[in-house]
Amino acid sequence: MKNEALYNYVLRLGDDSLILGQRLGEWCGHGPILEEDIAMTNISLDLIGQAMSLLDYVGEIEGQGKDHDALAFLRFENEYRNALLLEQPNGDFANTMMRQFLFDAFRKPLYEKLLESTDQQIAAIAEKSLKETKYHLKHSSEWIIRLGDGTDESHQRAQTALDLLWRYTDELFFETADDVSLVASGIVPSMNEIKTQWSKTVQSVLEEATLVIPTNNWQFEGGRRGIHSEHLGFLLADLQYMQRAYPNMKW
Amino acid sequence: MSNKEWPLWEVFIRSKQGLNHKHVGSLRAPDATLALANARDVYTRRSEGISIWVIESNNVHASDPSDADSLFEPSDTKVYRHPTFYEVPDGIKHM
Numbered sequence: 001m002k003n004e005a006l007y008n009y010v011l012r013l014g015d016d017s018l019i020l021g022q023r024l025g026e027w028c029g030h031g032p033i034l035e036e037d038i039a040m041t042n043i044s045l046d047l048i049g050q051a052m053s054l055l056d057y058v059g060e061i062e063g064q065g066k067d068h069d070a071l072a073f074l075r076f077e078n079e080y081r082n083a084l085l086l087e088q089p090n091g092d093f094a095n096t097m098m099r100q101f102l103f104d105a106f107r108k109p110l111y112e113k114l115l116e117s118t119d120q121q122i123a124a125i126a127e128k129s130l131k132e133t134k135y136h137l138k139h140s141s142e143w144i145i146r147l148g149d150g151t152d153e154s155h156q157r158a159q160t161a162l163d164l165l166w167r168y169t170d171e172l173f174f175e176t177a178d179d180v181s182l183v184a185s186g187i188v189p190s191m192n193e194i195k196t197q198w199s200k201t202v203q204s205v206l207e208e209a210t211l212v213i214p215t216n217n218w219q220f221e222g223g224r225r226g227i228h229s230e231h232l233g234f235l236l237a238d239l240q241y242m243q244r245a246y247p248n249m250k251w
Numbered sequence: 252m253s254n255k256e257w258p259l260w261e262v263f264i265r266s267k268q269g270l271n272h273k274h275v276g277s278l279r280a281p282d283a284t285l286a287l288a289n290a291r292d293v294y295t296r297r298s299e300g301i302s303i304w305v306i307e308s309n310n311v312h313a314s315d316p317s318d319a320d321s322l323f324e325p326s327d328t329k330v331y332r333h334p335t336f337y338e339v340p341d342g343i344k345h346m
Contacts, residue, residue, distance in 0.1 A: 035278050035289035042292050139288055146281065
């Protein structure tokens with residue numbers, strides 16, 4: 001492949017969006033209130049839309065005629081490069097919002113930097129996606145503040161979610177040796193910059209929510225290398241069933 | 252778990268061409284910020300608007316439907332209140 005580093009980088013972006021979009025979609029018809037049911041499925045569709053643009057570009061870089069459908073429906077578990085955070089089960093509403101918040105706080109500064117990418121395709125996708133992601137972050141932050149600084153029960157649930165999900169956050173800032181060349185040519189920002197901004201957002205929102213960042217900082221990783229938790233296989237079974245059972249079907 | 256219901260909010264949307272905010276429906280939300288967010292998600296998904304107002308339904312005071320006779324029917328017989336009894340002078344165009 002001509003540009004393997006770029007292929008891998010965009011694949012990570014696309015898989016993050018696709019897998020979180022699929023997870024959020026599981027709330028459809030099950031939201032705690034009608035308004036949130038619609039909000040979560042709106043966000044899910046935003047993410048799947050972003051995944052379509054990103055995976056189409058992945059197919060273009062690869063140059064073997066694959067479109068977003070081929071990449072979404074016909075890869076195996078170990079070929080997915082999403083971070084482990086995004087495949088974690090929805091749990092309760094606090095858990096879903098915490099996962100969303102930790103991701104949105106990462107995605108927003110990343111898209112802001114990708115706006116300046118020397119790769120025009122990436123810059124264009126970032127421009128469209130940033131508008132959506134800004135709203136996602138506002139929505140999830142408002143909820144984290146209200147759940148954390150709400151009733152005893154909502155505080156407890158939000159803190160439990162934070163304790164559970166914190167160990168998946170370092171992996172978001174995964175960088176390979178190949179990525180260094182992309183940073184050098186101005187195609188992508190360095191993850192250090194993104195992490196600084198992420199930490200700022202996360203700290204200020206969690207503080208307002210009266211939630212405490214866990215001191216046990218043991219971290220999982222593996223998703224970026226295709227080594228996933230047991231949850232991804234079940235998610236992909238849902239996502240891929242039709243295309244696997246009826247190859248080449250369209251509707 | 253508390254069973255207290257969230258307050259009801261009335262939602263007004265101003266469309267791209269419209270000059271005024273129009274009532275489009277209502278929703279439940281714990282506070283004004285989330286009422287605006289919910290209104291955005293529920294009522295502007297199909298590009299319906301460029302501005303949103305929300306107001307707690309408690310703050311809307313309505314006329315009593317049983318008073319409708321005395322409030323509105325008297326005006327039905329007063330056609331002279333419509334500005335249709337004027338001769339438009341010849342020199343005036345675009346009327």
